[in-house]
Amino acid sequence: MVRRLCGEFMENGDGFLSRIRSALRKTSEKISISIAGGKVDNRLLRGLEETLILADVGVETAERLVSGIAGRKFSSGNEEEIKQFLANEISALLKPYESDFFQREFTTIPHILLLAGVNGNGKTTTAAKMAHIFKKSGRRPLLVAADTFRAAATEQLAHWAEKIGVDISVGREKADPAGLVYGSIERAKRENHQVVIVDTAGRLHHRDDLLAELGKIKRVAAKFDPTAPHCTILVLDGMTGQAAHHQVGTFLEKVGIDGLAVTKLDGSAKGGAVVALTQKYKLPILAVGVGEGPDDLRPFRAQEYAAAILG
Numbered sequence: 472m473v474r475r476l477c478g479e480f481m482e483n484g485d486g487f488l489s490r491i492r493s494a495l496r497k498t499s500e501k502i503s504i505s506i507a508g509g510k511v512d513n514r515l516l517r518g519l520e521e522t523l524i525l526a527d528v529g530v531e532t533a534e535r536l537v538s539g540i541a542g543r544k545f546s547s548g549n550e551e552e553i554k555q556f557l558a559n560e561i562s563a564l565l566k567p568y569e570s571d572f573f574q575r576e577f578t579t580i581p582h583i584l585l586l587a588g589v590n591g592n593g594k595t596t597t598a599a600k601m602a603h604i605f606k607k608s609g610r611r612p613l614l615v616a617a618d619t620f621r622a623a624a625t626e627q628l629a630h631w632a633e634k635i636g637v638d639i640s641v642g643r644e645k646a647d648p649a650g651l652v653y654g655s656i657e658r659a660k661r662e663n664h665q666v667v668i669v670d671t672a673g674r675l676h677h678r679d680d681l682l683a684e685l686g687k688i689k690r691v692a693a694k695f696d697p698t699a700p701h702c703t704i705l706v707l708d709g710m711t712g713q714a715a716h717h718q719v720g721t722f723l724e725k726v727g728i729d730g731l732a733v734t735k736l737d738g739s740a741k742g743g744a745v746v747a748l749t750q751k752y753k754l755p756i757l758a759v760g761v762g763e764g765p766d767d768l769r770p771f772r773a774q775e776y777a778a779a780i781l782g
């Protein structure tokens with residue numbers, strides 16, 4: 472049985488739906504325009520397909536959705552019926568990629584989470600928000616500032632740690648991140664932290680270095696426990712659209728990832744990217760970012776997301 476550790480957290484606060492709905496308004500308005508009149512003919516189908524492709528749901532998925540409509544009888548002139556049909560279809564496509572990430576029992580303690588991704592995608596912010604969620608559900612987190620390359624990165628995470636009241640492990644500037652991670656895991660065992668959240672560097676121009684460094688961090692964690700890191704999470708910026716695909720491909724191949732966290736959905740007009748990414752890479756969406764505050768990280772809900780795309 473799954474313990475609903477974060478149940479309270481998830482029901483509280485303003486809705487995920489209202490946050491992303493305003494961001495996705497452009498997409499949903501365009502969909503509304505493309506199906507205006509509700510008369511299913513070639514013009515409507517072509518217009519809708521184009522709108523879906525422009526919203527980044529991916530060409531194949533757009534084709535599939537549109538042929539689903541083409542092959543169905545709708546009572547004429549009913550836009551709402553088409554919208555409802557699309558919402559159900561998109562929700563069904565996304566449903567397998569929901570996750571119980573925040574409620575999951577930790578099989579090994581400390582549970583080790585590794586956050587990776589390109590600079591600016593929201594790793595540090597997401598690490599802090601995750602720590603905040605775990606703390607609220609009664610599990611002591613330890614944040615690890617393994618982006619030792621830039622002093623500012625450590626300061627940023629330290630600032631968050633103070634703000635949300637959780638422990639943090641920092642190293643000297645330019646210290647070996649893998650060494651810091653090892654020391655942090657030992658500290659977590661000593662001080663009874665149940666979850667260790669490792670924030671890493673994401674400098675793009677040293678990509679090979681960076682990927683090698685992530686590999687080293689993973690090996691060091693595995694020395695302590697062969698199943699660690701228990702979850703390697705790629706943090707993506709929901710506003711980047713197509714570029715995100717390249718990032719997922721690279722990290723999957725070179726580092727190995729278990730799931731995605733998609734940030735900035737509160738500002739992403741091209742919300743279809745989540746649809747395309749899940750269909751292509753079959754990775755769960757562990758969390759979504761809907762703002763810059765500590766409470767602005769949410770579980771991903773397929774139905775709510777589909778509803779927001781359709782307005």
Ligand SMILES: Nc1nc2c(ncn2[C@@H]2O[C@H](COP(=O)(O)OP(=O)(O)O)[C@@H](O)[C@H]2O)c(=O)[nH]1
Pocket residue numbers: 588589590591592593594595596597673706734735736737738759760761762763767
């Ligand atoms: N609106 C919004 N901004 C976010 C979100 N997540 C992160 N940010 C902002 O994106 C910027 C980069 O985030 P940061 O965590 O430093 O990225 P990192 O370089 O990957 O560690 C910061 O200004 C964050 O406040 C989100 O979900 N919504």
Ligand SMILES: [Mg+2]
Pocket residue numbers: 594595596618624670671
């Ligand atoms: Mg950072």
